[in-house]
Amino acid sequence: MFAPPQAQVDQQRMRRAHVSAAQAFSVTPAGPEAWGWQGRTLGRRADRWWLRLVSTPVGKRGGHLWDGTATADAALPRSVPRPRLHGVTEWTNDDTAYRAELSEYVPLPALQAGGPVLRTETELPDTWWSDLLSALTTTAAVPTVRQAVRQQWIDRNFTRFLGIPCPGAVAWTTGHGDLHWGNLTAAPLVILDWEGWGLVPSGFDAGLLHAYSLRTPATAARIRSTFSHLLDTPDGRVGELVALAQLLQVAARGGHPDLTPHLVRHAGHLTGRTVPHPPDPA
Structure with missing residues (x-):
């Protein structure tokens, strides 16, 4: 909120x-x-x-x-x-x-009240993780022309925030588009706030949730293991980098200051380059 x-x-x-x-x-x-x-x-x-x-x-x-x-x-x-x-x-x-x-009305509270960044480690059952995987897998197969992430945004911002060339091709799939801890409940899982759903790069949703979890290493590791079939592929790596670029843009506007160093460090790990702190907005 x-x-x-x-x-x-x-x-x-x-x-x-x-x-x-x-x-x-x-x-x-x-x-x-x-x-x-x-x-x-x-x-x-x-x-x-x-x-x-x-x-x-x-x-x-x-x-x-x-x-x-x-x-x-x-x-x-x-x-x-x-x-x-x-x-x-x-x-x-x-x-x-x-x-x-x-x-x-969903009586269960969101897993992170007051914002998208996870600040304490979660203790979620295996069934919760399998339900999340199943929900995103099912969503990915839904046909749509809606765009949650636009190619024009990638062309304009990918290099600016990550310091590497834009990907030559992007594999698109259907996703939630704003998957974070303020939009997820504890078991039984409910995924909230679908207003921005549509086409996203493969791996974007998982990469975004992982990025919002970088302050909690154990939960971040669980996300990587659950979605390794996406994040450990070339297409999924592109989607994760697009998610990081989006959050680095948010950081450039003053958002999530406590998450920013983690974003910069992880982006550097994925790109193999030193990613500077986000530039001031253009």
Whole structure:
């Protein structure tokens, strides 16, 4: 979860819209607020459901993240453990578009509250790891034209953050696109937040989760062993490097400062070169 928007007017606007959504679904919100990045989303438990509100300027309505939850619910097999979508409603107010999604409420907390970086070692059963492997394997086989990672981003940023040439070819597969410890529950596994799902480089999801685990060596090692069939291949190595480049870009913008030295060190290990600390944003 993130902090509410700094501007009180934006907080009030989102809260009013959330109340309107609850009235549309005939549910009653209760419990703490869960804000998304830069106040773009607001979620709360509502009776036996989870009510999530998304807002965007009208001109950006329909972008990649706008309908991700609904398209994932329709496309992914039931064997992929996730909250099922119950209903959707959309409306506009002045220059802002809103989308409200009513989904199953998941009573289990995320494995890492307050952010994506794992800060203490996990103690998860073998069945949890096999369930995660199965879920990602099933997801990889789902056909889609949605893009969670774009080739244009790779072309623009791969060399900038890693100091090595862009890969000549990328093997694409379907993935979650934002696999981190704030989007995973303990057993029984549930994978949360599918709004950004789509095509990713092979090994990207596993590489991203591994990168977010670099402060916890035992858990990082478990990820590498579970997904060695991906990460220890040339295509999977490319996907892992793309994930590292993404996080190094986040670090360049001031994100995850305690993770940054680990990212730099691991990127250097994979590339065989000294990777500098992330440059300032262009």
